[in-house]
Amino acid sequence: MTGLPWDASYHDGPPPWDIGRPQPAIGRLASEGGFAGAVLDAGCGTGENALHVASLRVPSGLSVLGFDVAETALAIARQKAADRGIEVEFVTADAFHLECLRRRFQTVLDCGLFHTFDGSERPGYVASLASVTEHDGTLYVLCFSDDGPDTGPHPISQEELRAAFNPSNGWNVAAIEPERIQTRFHDHGAPAWFATIKRI
Numbered sequence: 211m212t213g214l215p216w217d218a219s220y221h222d223g224p225p226p227w228d229i230g231r232p233q234p235a236i237g238r239l240a241s242e243g244g245f246a247g248a249v250l251d252a253g254c255g256t257g258e259n260a261l262h263v264a265s266l267r268v269p270s271g272l273s274v275l276g277f278d279v280a281e282t283a284l285a286i287a288r289q290k291a292a293d294r295g296i297e298v299e300f301v302t303a304d305a306f307h308l309e310c311l312r313r314r315f316q317t318v319l320d321c322g323l324f325h326t327f328d329g330s331e332r333p334g335y336v337a338s339l340a341s342v343t344e345h346d347g348t349l350y351v352l353c354f355s356d357d358g359p360d361t362g363p364h365p366i367s368q369e370e371l372r373a374a375f376n377p378s379n380g381w382n383v384a385a386i387e388p389e390r391i392q393t394r395f396h397d398h399g400a401p402a403w404f405a406t407i408k409r410i
């Protein structure tokens with residue numbers, strides 16, 4: 211697990227990606243009914259996206275689990291859930307060993323995690339995601355894009371997304387749309403891709 215370096219990024223106040231509210235793209239998706247059933251937030255950080263999805267309680271039957279390697283982030287996320295009276299589980303897990311969760315999910319969100327992994331790490335992560343995503347379930351990936359100007363620190367091309375998720379490893383990329391990721395360092399966000407990927 212790569213938890214210790216990540217944990218340190220939460221020690222002295224919010225890290226650059228932690229904007230203290232859901233990413234606008236995730237808020238829009240949630241309001242359009244994009245989340246259903248058991249929902250997994252991969253690399254949830256301090257939980258704003260997971261908490262937002264859980265707070266909508268639409269449709270009924272929706273449950274939300276967020277995981278991360280950073281214990282400090284998880285402690286903050288649990289405190290927010292308690293303060294806001296929102297039911298969300300936040301657990302420690304390594305994105306490369308999600309089978310350890312022993313659960314499956316209908317909707318999976320990756321907001322800013324995929325783009326932190328290099329090309330050699332992606333196959334292991336993608337296989338791990340496949341092991342916990344229901345067939346016909348949906349994975350949403352919001353990642354920095356290479357479509358500048360002002361690209362974020364780990365820009366990803368559409369080709370890299372399509373190479374990582376393909377029918378040979380159990381995925382079908384349904385759509386890749388241009389988006390923005392808000393950060394503490396960008397006034398108007400950084401260019402991003404919003405990918406909708408079906409588990410087949």
Ligand SMILES: C[S@@+](CC[C@H](N)C(=O)[O-])C[C@H]1O[C@@H](n2cnc3c(N)ncnc32)[C@H](O)[C@@H]1O
Nearest residue numbers: 216227253254255278279280303304305321322
């Ligand atoms: C760029 S942050 C995004 C956090 C959150 N999704 C958000 O939008 O604020 C990436 C998160 O992934 C977590 N992470 C990195 N590697 C991980 C791994 N192998 N397993 C689980 N979480 C990991 C980090 O601790 C960090 O919280």
